[in-house]
Amino acid sequence: MRTVQDELKKWKKNNKPRKNKARGRPRKRKSEHLSEREIKDLMGYYEPVFRRGKGGALRQR
Incomplete structure (x- = not known):
């Protein structure tokens, strides 16, 4: 037996x-070499952020 x-x-x-x-x-x-703006853009920093509220989704910034 092994x-x-x-x-x-x-x-x-x-x-x-x-x-x-x-x-x-x-x-x-x-x-x-990426600029700070390019890094933020890749991370989605400038994308709209929505939250639930009365009357539908509202943009929050």
Whole structure:
């Protein structure tokens, strides 16, 4: 009867991680510079906000 440790050893032997060979210099990622207004726009800061009130939904700001 096999133990869990034996099964794990067998699995590790059959499923070795593949090693990717590095090619040349690693590329630098271009950082994205956003203005404060662009960040707020992405977050939905300038979208209308509605709340329930008497007579339907009202815009709140």
